[in-house]
Amino acid sequence: MSAINPNAKQAWLVKSEPDDYSFADLQRDGASPWTGVRNYQARNWMRDSMCIGDPVLFYHSNIPTPEVVGIATVASTPYPDPTQFDQASEYFDPKSDPNGPRWILVDIAAVELLPKTIPLSVLRNDPKTNTLPTTQRGTRLSLHPVPIEVFHHICNQGGIS
DNA sequence: GCCAACGTTGGC
DNA sequence: GCCAACGTTGGC
Numbered sequence: 001m002s003a004i005n006p007n008a009k010q011a012w013l014v015k016s017e018p019d020d021y022s023f024a025d026l027q028r029d030g031a032s033p034w035t036g037v038r039n040y041q042a043r044n045w046m047r048d049s050m051c052i053g054d055p056v057l058f059y060h061s062n063i064p065t066p067e068v069v070g071i072a073t074v075a076s077t078p079y080p081d082p083t084q085f086d087q088a089s090e091y092f093d094p095k096s097d098p099n100g101p102r103w104i105l106v107d108i109a110a111v112e113l114l115p116k117t118i119p120l121s122v123l124r125n126d127p128k129t130n131t132l133p134t135t136q137r138g139t140r141l142s143l144h145p146v147p148i149e150v151f152h153h154i155c156n157q158g159g160i161s
Numbered sequence: 162g163c164c165a166a167c168g169t170t171g172g173c
Numbered sequence: 174g175c176c177a178a179c180g181t182t183g184g185c
Binding site: 015017061062063064066120137138139140142 | 181182183184185
């Protein structure tokens, strides 16, 4: 059972297309390796900065109303993404060397569904959240840091006290 | 479905 | 090391 570390110094946001993998899927699975991230900056954060127990906002992208839907947490230390060596996977990377894997991930675990989801439009209209990369036009990072106080603010907005 | 913005690739 | 071409992300 994974829980958020109340003393965590850093929170995060991860994006997922719900048609591909939704927060409900994560709740069903309990936890899941965060596979398929193929962006070096995002990889570096997983490899170097994400700590077990860090809070995570789970965001649904590529839908009519993109929104933060749930709370999750980092549930493992970093390790190589197994899909990079799986020829059957859409994430297979022929250039990755098993002796020095290119793609590193952590496990993400579901914590709770937000009673009230928070649409991107609301994040953009709130001065406390409108500096998040996800609210910036053109930002395609699928994973990025969120200041811990902003995380708590978003939880409050979402109906969690 | 469109397209702007961005990251990556590869030729030179 | 530059930069044009390309592929992908993701809002709309």
